[in-house]
Amino acid sequence: MRRILAIGGGGFMMERALSPIDTFIRELAGVPRPRVCFIPTASGDLPTHIENFYRVYEQLDCEASHLTFFRQADRNAIPLTELASKLMDQDVIFVGGGNTKSALAVWREWGVDEILRRAWEHGVLLAGMSAGAICWFQKGFTDSFGNSHYRPLPCLGLLDGACNVHHSGDPARALALRDALMDGSLSSTVAIDDFAAILYEGDAIRQCVSWRANATAHRLFVEDGLVCEVSFESLSLSKTP
Numbered sequence: 001m002r003r004i005l006a007i008g009g010g011g012f013m014m015e016r017a018l019s020p021i022d023t024f025i026r027e028l029a030g031v032p033r034p035r036v037c038f039i040p041t042a043s044g045d046l047p048t049h050i051e052n053f054y055r056v057y058e059q060l061d062c063e064a065s066h067l068t069f070f071r072q073a074d075r076n077a078i079p080l081t082e083l084a085s086k087l088m089d090q091d092v093i094f095v096g097g098g099n100t101k102s103a104l105a106v107w108r109e110w111g112v113d114e115i116l117r118r119a120w121e122h123g124v125l126l127a128g129m130s131a132g133a134i135c136w137f138q139k140g141f142t143d144s145f146g147n148s149h150y151r152p153l154p155c156l157g158l159l160d161g162a163c164n165v166h167h168s169g170d171p172a173r174a175l176a177l178r179d180a181l182m183d184g185s186l187s188s189t190v191a192i193d194d195f196a197a198i199l200y201e202g203d204a205i206r207q208c209v210s211w212r213a214n215a216t217a218h219r220l221f222v223e224d225g226l227v228c229e230v231s232f233e234s235l236s237l238s239k240t241p
Contacts, residue, residue, distance in 0.1 A: 003028070004126045004158065004200045006133035008165045008192030008217065012056040013049055013097055013129055019056075020211040020237035021197060025092060025127055026060045028199075034091040037078065038066040041106050042098025042131040045070040049096050065090075069106050084115050092125045095132030101144035101153055103131060113156055120158055130165050133192065137163040141177055141189065150176035152185050160203055162186050168193035168215060178227045181220060188221035196234060208232040 005028065011021045026034065038053040040046060045068040054076075057064040067078045067087070078086040087093060093116065095103075107113045120126050126136060134140025139152040139162040150173050152162060164177050180186045190205075192198060195212035198205055208217045216234040220227060 001123055002120050002200075002202050003123075003206075004120065004136050005128075005197055006136060006159075006163060006165075006190075006192060006200070007127065007129040007197040008133065008167060008215075009130060009169060009194030010196075010211070011129050012052045014194075018059065021195075021209070022056050022060065024197075024209060024237055025094070025125070026057075026062060028125055029062075029091040031091055033061055033063055035063045035065070035089065036092040036094060037087060037090045038064070038094050038096065039112075039132075040066065040096040040098070041069055042100060042103035042135075043096055044098065044102075046096075046098070047071075053094070053096075062092075067112075069110065080110070083110065083112065087112075087115050088119055088122060088124070090119065090124050092127060093119060095126070095128030095135060097128075097130030097132055099144045100131040100135055100140055100142050100155065104135065104153075104155065116156065117158060126158075133165050133197075134163040137161060139163075139186065139189075141165075141173070141180065141186070143173075148172075150180075152180060159200060162189035164189055164191040164220075166194055167191035167218065177220065181222050181227050188219065190217055190219055191229075192217040198232075205232075208234040209237050210234040211237040 011019045065076045136158045138157045140155045141164040193215040195215040196210040217232045
């Protein structure tokens with residue numbers, strides 16, 4: 001089964017306490033002690049993100065590992081000489097946030113883009129937050145161009161259409177997204193709030209989940225010259241306010 005979990009914002013990279021979305025990922029793995037690999041390329045392999053990942057996923061009794069390109073390999077790091085076989089052997093691959101454009105360039109240089117596609121087709125759950133959410137789509141809406149301007153970026157294309165993240169927490173991004181829809185840069189997109197996520201099975205949305213009040217995901221499109229926004233019904237993972 002081909003599955004992708006696209007997270008708008010939250011989890012171990014944003015929340016201090018154990019987040020319901022990380023527990024949800026653990027459950028989606030569907031095995032007693034899942035193998036979970038973290039790829040923090042988009043943040044330049046930021047040590048804090050790696051430390052937070054291990055703190056959470058070892059607490060969840062996972063066999064945790066990570067893949068870095070900018071730092072010397074340390075504990076549980078996947079050797080670059082074995083990255084294909086090791087990634088294919090995971091139950092979950094989690095991609096972190098940061099600069100999507102830079103991450104894609106590194107992955108393409110190392111062939112990770114094709115390895116991720118093969119892993120997805122092989123049944124490995126692909127997950128990620130922010131850059132790690134938009135990277136799976138044909139286009140991601142991002143400010144990864146070295147300035148503060150948001151625009152579409154061609155991504156891996158595992159999922160059709162476009163994706164925007166931090167939709168509820170970044171008004172400037174939400175406004176720029178509407179401009180991109182109106183000028184034809186995007187034809188339609190899903191937009192995911194902080195503390196919400198969309199689970200895809202194959203090319204279809206299986207469910208939307210959230211763990212904060214009023215957080216959800218949306219589909220935006222242009223109809224009769226106006227931007228329309230339709231919100232998904234989301235399954236609550238917790239009752240946090």
